[in-house]
Amino acid sequence: MRSLLCYGDSNTYGQTTANKPDDRYGPTVRWPGVVRDLLAGTWLVIEEGLSGRTTVNDDPIEGAEKNGRTYLRPCIMSHKPLDLIILMLGTNDLKARFGKSASEIALGMGALVTDIKSMPAGVDGRIPEIMLVSPPPISAELHEWADVFDGGHEKSKRLAAEYERVAEAQELHFFDAGSVVSSSDRDGFHLDIPGHRALGEALAEEIEAIGWL
Numbered sequence: 001m002r003s004l005l006c007y008g009d010s011n012t013y014g015q016t017t018a019n020k021p022d023d024r025y026g027p028t029v030r031w032p033g034v035v036r037d038l039l040a041g042t043w044l045v046i047e048e049g050l051s052g053r054t055t056v057n058d059d060p061i062e063g064a065e066k067n068g069r070t071y072l073r074p075c076i077m078s079h080k081p082l083d084l085i086i087l088m089l090g091t092n093d094l095k096a097r098f099g100k101s102a103s104e105i106a107l108g109m110g111a112l113v114t115d116i117k118s119m120p121a122g123v124d125g126r127i128p129e130i131m132l133v134s135p136p137p138i139s140a141e142l143h144e145w146a147d148v149f150d151g152g153h154e155k156s157k158r159l160a161a162e163y164e165r166v167a168e169a170q171e172l173h174f175f176d177a178g179s180v181v182s183s184s185d186r187d188g189f190h191l192d193i194p195g196h197r198a199l200g201e202a203l204a205e206e207i208e209a210i211g212w213l
Contacts, residue, residue: 003044005079006032008088012049017186029193034200046079054092055108080121088133090159091189094152102155106162113170131173134163136181139188175206
């Protein structure tokens with residue numbers, strides 16, 4: 001059985017677009033669960049999603065624990081050996097308080113990749129396969145979140161190209177989530193239930209297409 005680490009933010013955690021008592025979709029609805037079910041027991045799928053997680057920044061409002069870089073290393077070391085790591089972050093970096101461009105957000109993803117490559121966390125001490133997934137663009141209409149993500153819509157549309165550039169330079173796998181899903185109109189930046197299904201199905205195909213030995 002191969003092992004997959006899904007490392008992301010609220011769209012990996014499964015944050016709902018509508019109010020629910022626990023504000024989280026169930027394990028078979030979230031896209032990592034969809035991947036697990038489609039790959040029919042051949043993969044151990046480890047879900048490491050955290051709402052509000054950034055690529056490399058402490059959040060001055062939500063806390064230092066939102067920094068995706070500081071948790072990544074212990075997370076990987078606790079789950080190794082890993083065959084594949086999927087990184088899907090960047091939406092929270094679009095928040096106005098961070099003042100980052102699309103290229104700077106992509107550089108943050110590149111820093112995470114550098115950290116992964118510095119750890120022999122794959123099988124037999126190899127580096128795991130790495131897939132960068134660019135999140136779908138956030139909506140132009142963000143309702144009560146408009147000020148938080150002020151200017152983020154236009155930047156979010158440039159993330160895929162910037163992530164693909166990093167993936168090519170680092171010789172990684174790349175997938176543009178925006179090619180198969182859109183952010184829900186309900187809140188403007190989370191995936192709805194059909195979105196999780198579509199993304200999980202697409203990523204399962206991408207995983208199977210990797211030339212596994």
